[in-house]
Amino acid sequence: MHLLIAAAGSGRRMGAERNKLLLEVAGRPVLAWTLEAALACPLIHWIGIVGQPVDAAEIQALVVAARPNRPVVWIEGGDTRQTSVSNGLAALPDAAAAVLIHDGARCLVDPALIARCAEAAAAGEAVIAAAPVTDTIKRVDGAGLIQETPDRSLLWGAQTPQGFPVEQLRAAHARAAAEGWSVTDDASLFERLGWPVRVIEAAPSNIKITTPFDLTVAEAVLAARG
Numbered sequence: 001m002h003l004l005i006a007a008a009g010s011g012r013r014m015g016a017e018r019n020k021l022l023l024e025v026a027g028r029p030v031l032a033w034t035l036e037a038a039l040a041c042p043l044i045h046w047i048g049i050v051g052q053p054v055d056a057a058e059i060q061a062l063v064v065a066a067r068p069n070r071p072v073v074w075i076e077g078g079d080t081r082q083t084s085v086s087n088g089l090a091a092l093p094d095a096a097a098a099v100l101i102h103d104g105a106r107c108l109v110d111p112a113l114i115a116r117c118a119e120a121a122a123a124g125e126a127v128i129a130a131a132p133v134t135d136t137i138k139r140v141d142g143a144g145l146i147q148e149t150p151d152r153s154l155l156w157g158a159q160t161p162q163g164f165p166v167e168q169l170r171a172a173h174a175r176a177a178a179e180g181w182s183v184t185d186d187a188s189l190f191e192r193l194g195w196p197v198r199v200i201e202a203a204p205s206n207i208k209i210t211t212p213f214d215l216t217v218a219e220a221v222l223a224a225r226g
Contacts, residue, residue: 001118002096003044003161004088007031007051007059007104008077019055021104025215026222031059033107033222035066040111043118045070046096049104050077050088082183086173092166098122099169100161101186105209108221113202114161121163126195128163128187129202130156156199159206162186168195 007021021031031049038044049072051059056074063072075091077084085101092099098121102109113129120127133155139148162185164172172189175181183189187197205221207214 001043001098001100001122002046002092002166003038003048003100003102003114003118004075004085004092005031005034005038005047005049005102005104006077006081006084006088007049007055008081008084009105019052020209022055022058023215025107025209025218029058029062030107030209030215030218031104032062032066033218034102034104034109035063035068035072037107037109037111038102038114039066039068039070041114041118043115043122044100046093047072048075048088048091049073050075050084052077080182082173082176085186086177089166089170089173096166098124098163099166100163102161103208106160106206107209108205108207108218109161110203110206113200113206116200117161117163120198120200121165124165126162126164126168126187126190126197127200128185128197129159129161129206130199131159131202131204131206133157134204158185158187159202159208160185164190 009020022029038047049059060074075088078087100117117127117129133152137150137155138146141147172193176189190197
């Protein structure tokens, strides 16, 4: 299985002046923990890290320090996550039939979850890791007034990894570029095209590091794991 790690983010919502994936949690960069989890999954045979040129040297040094026993390659990203994933798809080896896309900011991902997503994608499915929503969700208008309370039993919080057949995902990205679609995850492209995507239940701990509070949570989870 081939894995693309989206690592071209920024530190804007973190209040940092650098890529949040290079900030430390429990003494190591966020991305180092993400890469460690990916390398701990035996089904992953090739990893591409998609990032910005300004971070290339630090990320490549991080990869060297991880001493990977399989190919881990650098791929230059774009201005948006969507463009970065497209660049990653273009850089996949010719033999790649299925691919997982994972946010580098989800550094607490369980290797077993990566394996479950990989197995489904290898079987030809489109899947995403997700967790059932536990909060009551309100749909609010621009004036801050509640419009609706959706049925919580039908709501899931999308996570990564997300897995897809490579050629189908490439076709979805090509259609998005042609139509000017802008989405925040790859499953949304499949949804627009009416293609099925299945959820694979994940732990709530598979959080995305976005704010300083998330770093605190991640540190606590890593400490609990020992």
